[in-house]
Amino acid sequence: MPAWSATVLGYPRIGPRREAKKALEALWAGQADVAATERALAAVRARTVRRLNELGLRAHDASIPSASSAYDHVLDAAIALGAVPARFADVVGEDGRVDLAGLSTIARGRGADAPLEMTKWFDTNYHYLVPEVGPDTAFRFADDRGVREFSEALADGFLTRPVLVGPVTFLLLSKAAAGSPDGFAPIERLDDLLPVYAELLAAYAAAGAAWVQLDEPALVSDSATAGVDGLAELVRSAYGALTAAPGRPRLLVAAPYGDLGELLEPLASTAVEGLALDLVRGAAPRRAPRGLAGKTLVAGVVDGHNVWRTDLGAALALLQELQPLAGTVVTSTSTSLLHVPHDVADETGLDPGLRGWLAFADQKVDEVVLLGRALREPGAHAGAIAAGSAARADRLGAPGAVRPEVRARLAALGPQALQRSDYAVRRAAQESALGLPLLPTTTIGSFPQTAEIRAARAARTAGRLSQEQYEEFLRAEVDRVIALQEELGLDVLVHGEPERNDMVQYFAENLDGFAVTRHGWVQSYGSRCVRPPILWGDVSRPAPITVPWSAHAASRTTRPVKGMLTGPVTILAWSFVRDDQPLGDTARQVALALRDEVADLEAAGIGIVQVDEPALRELLPLRRADQPAYLEWSVAAFRLATAGAADATQVHTHLCYSEFGEVIDAIDGLDADVTSIEAARSRMEVLPDIARAGFARGIGPGVHDIHSPRVPSREEVTELLRLAVSSVPARQVWVNPDCGLKTRGYAETVPALRHLVAAAGQVRAELAAAPVPAL
Template sequence: MIDNPTRPTDPAIGSTVLGYPRIGPRRELKRAVERYWAGRLSAEELAAAGRELRARTWTELAGSGLTSVPGNTFSLYDQVLDTAVMVDAVPPRFRALGLPPLDTYFAMARGRGDREGHEDVVPLEMTKWFDTNYHYIVPELGPGTAFAPAGEAAGDQDVKPVSEYREAAALGVETRPVLLGPVTFLLLSKPAPGAPAGFAPLDLLDPLLECYAEVLRRLAAAGAAWVQLDEPAFAADRTGAELAALRRAYERLAAAPDRPRLLVAGYFGDLGPALPVLADSAVEAIAVDLVAGPEAAREIPALPGLRRKTLVAGVVDGRNVWRADLPAAAATCASLLGSVGSLAVSTSCSLLHVPYDLDAETGPDPRLRERLAFARQKVAEVVLLGEALRAHDPAVTGRLAEAGEAVRRGRASARRDDRVRARIAALRPHHRRRAPYAERARAQDERLGLPPLATTTIGSFPQTDQVRRARGELRAGRLDEAGYTRRMRGEIERVIALQERLGLDVLVHGEPERSDMVQYFAERLEGFAATEHGWVQSYGSRCVRPPILHGDVARTGPMTVEWSAYAQSLTSRPVKGMLTGPVTILAWSFVRDDQPPAATADQVALALRDEVRDLEAAGIRIVQVDEPALRELLPLRAADRPGYLRWALDAFRLATAGAADATQIHTHMCYAEFGDVIAAIDGLDADVTTIEAARSRMAVLGDLRAAGFGRGVGPGVYDIHSPRVPSEDEVAEALAAAVRTVPAERLWVNPDCGLKTRGYEEVEPALRHMVAAARRARVAARG
């Protein structure tokens, strides 16, 4: 390993992971946080639950054989929010609440305001973490933001990374604190409301670096030998000014006195021109993602600066659940040995994105199980690779070869459906094309007769304890199918009656039968497998269990028709059929890696196409095919985007183009930077697009207008991820802004997203205010 004469006893990185899941193997953090929000757990008890989870993670990783254990990867809500709190970037509206630190932290994430008269404060914006399904809280920065190291949300005496480093050290575990890199933090931030034109968060780099230098000094004083600074923003295209900021940042931090050694980690793709910038800097180590960006392996030998550094090779996939081809990974590592000062091995990114432990699962077929690796298994893969690089041991070599054979056996055993493959081969351009929008709109207006500013919701309604209990009893065998159907029909009756009473124009059945919008379909399609405990954090306390898409996909029969048709039988108003689109099903699953994603997406799309036809035959006049993940999968490099968008749009149109002209196709998108995919939204050719817009203050409408978008659009008029109930005036103000951009006859009125995570005590008044505001706007539009 590299020599540093000032700290000769510093441990080598050797084998490590860049981060680890933090919700707990059984979602212990979710339950603790939600109990705190509900007032059933004190701040001290929540802090104790966090300490227990951290201790379990640190001791497990320390005992696994890793030579370097990451620290500060725990969060009560989100690591970007943690960073904003660490540098005291708390917007004034949250400071003014005068809350304890922990409640200020949660107010930034969730907003503040309820029916008991608390002051009403909207939360920070939330959006997707690069091209993953994890959501982060977007910091708001202005020229007046004054950075300074600040105590963590739970009120510790020092900044969170220092407190957690000392906490681990007290357990006898030396950790490598992980911080979000300063440049990525600024690039992920947005100007605060009222910031002057031309201001950019990157303008604050120099004062932020002073704050980071002080945090590094405190970590060194506490005993930290290494600190990891994550800069994933540089896996995307960056300007010359942004690359210059990266150079300046690490010149400054590397020159800081009394600092730990620095590992700068880039992941989710090739660092591109950022890699030589970091190679020329004085940081001691660089982590590169050789799974998402394998081309970096060819660039590394040409960078002489790396011969003085540790290269941390991310050769074990941190984002998918397939076993690594360890002989291939070892060969990649071996090819780099002569080009760098020393070599360590790691996961490609944090293991935040995969479930905890395959051993907790009892369901997978043995042939599928042999192909899989969750977080704990991936740690073991990294450890084995590290052993292989440190010494030539025939036993280790044999274990590597055995792992490679398991990967090959698994791929050979993947389910194949020749009937589906024949249908794919027979597809022609007309299978992905509908009549022109103007013709469809006329047919739909005649059939549906909806008013301008039609009101609807996105699909799901609150999942009550009774609904969840019924699903649990069905799984446990205490409730038969007939009894379950009766209970679900009872819930649908309640939801339809509520919507009619509130005055909504287009209704939904509420989706009580669905625990998750992807898992539900995966459980009814061949080629998928579900997990029992494969939970992954999506945002805050929200966790999902992504299904595993391991073979050819086929529909064996209708999946949603029974529920939608029953709902439609209860009302004369149109009820939307609710489907999840092919891109989102791929994005929110762990997808097979043995064929191109375009082929897999088309297989899913064919199954959905058949479902659309069955919904039409059952009398459903509107079908919503949600694609909230369209932007999520957009490649970080512009050069890679056209190919992705081609197959993504093709798959959506394949799923929907079989619908009749008079059938109105809706789609929904949320929590992303939509400006990047405006042309693609148009290319979906949906009749109506509902879209998250409340937290971003309707910013997407300007992008749509600039792009000449000419179909129906429903910008979300209130944020459902916050517990606050919007007033009628607030919704009316949002609608007034929307009407200035979109003609009333093409404008829909709806919440930002589905209502599953909210309670009826929030949903009913919010929808009542929304319908009343829509009626006001309708009158104003006429006059």
């Protein structure tokens, strides 16, 4: 049994000042070689281990997790297991290893070689790369990067606990490789994969690892396990095989993000030495399942997914209830801390009262260490436990947490507030008002955030530019983007969003009830980091937010300009949200503020308004029984934001990087006039779901994957567009990239958009030349 009393399931891996991001991007820009980048990443790892030790996790008992990743932990697993797609076989060295340049190629693509598909990691805003597994994938222990990183920490005096994606989750999250037979599912390869995991575990043990953590979050998700027969026996068999393997370390199987439910007993009945349960999202066992009594129970009572201080009194009481059920109870976070920023102490600009309510990664480590001590020393830490609980009470009673005028306005709304006219009526009004061609072309909203834009924003923050000078710079940038779009031949234009640092933070800065951080960075994917705002109180809009920029753009062109808003569900999903009321209630408050913004855009003459909801699928509960209630309030929030629009106002929405086939009915229920959706990286996999659903309104399946630096050829875009019009009536199809362009450069953006416009013209011509079907 472990000697530790507290641990965490993972820690932010970007570095407190995004050192890992900067190192990777220097490599990609040719400003650093692989060796220099490896040294920079090693420094981030070493800092993490030392910091966790300083915070109270011990150096020699495996309580410190080794959970770093240069880009993505699922990609790391695929490389370690030899599951590198054949198109990237040349990046694998003779020794089986893939260096950082090769890893970047798999993640980001090159030339005609598309990168691995990317999608959301359960119900979080982290994106993982989807492994490709087929019947002939040659699994092998191919790359020992993780073992080398463990040994690196050991040489520095720290016995850490390596963290790997578990074998069941790895296969359940994989997609069938191209050329696989119809009906093939990667989980069918589990028996072939387990010996490779056994070999990998033995390598860790030989290097000195006492424990290895295998993360199995797919086991708490009905979506991930859908269609798998005999799941309980599969889990029992898999972990029976791994625990029977010779020369292995002790195994801690973690199930974050939800409740194991019926799978707790099969896991507990195996010979794994430890189980880590999410007791924030999941329920605590009230009786010991068979086998748990002799194991280590890592109890996730501190929320790894949000930033509020823990009610330590309630958490300690729960830990005490669990003690009779297991051999040892260890205090932990519910999930890895990669979802929260590093340290509240960095946020000196926040109101001190608000700062006192918060716990970022370092404070959460403090909490688990304190709870671990309190569990073993009853009564010794009563003052600190009471202070943690008091912080929550202070937050709930703070001025602004409840705004009676906001709640009264929502209470007065009737069902008509969610209804627009029939789509046929709206479509006729919009066609008359907009006069768009078949296959209209547009972009999703943002244009590249150039170094000049970032420099101007920094100069304004530092006081080197006045507000008037800054706004003059932004207007000139809007003018330039409008002129570029006209020259490219796009049909519906956007202002490019140069004033927005982030699509959620920008709105948070302009709505009451939010606070924003300066250093609160969280990894979204690869080197991409975001600063989620903190939604702590009732939400209202003190003044128009986007209207001046959209109106200025519209004054510079005769073509239609879209007003660009972030939707209520996405604002919630990409913020740290108050936990003292139902999410649906908070979503309605945000939606009401956006409804006012839509009305002001209309009054300014903006005839198209896009309300982005890329996170609609992201927040879908992992258990099927909880999904209908979520879909009801999320759809209602979108409709509350948009249903006040006039018939002639065309309402767009945008969704990206999730498995949307599961929520296609909800997408239809949004009642948007046009829906743009990620589709390029998956080569239009969503189209059959759209066709089966009989989706009757406008649809823009993306034809350019903006999360890769590669520029798609005109032929590639044309082929994707042909796929679209073969599945969906051409009169419904819009032509657009997958997502906003802010992360790309103009050297990539301009040719990609030229190809997009050219492809639309070519397919229009093909449709015009096609024979008219007989009636």
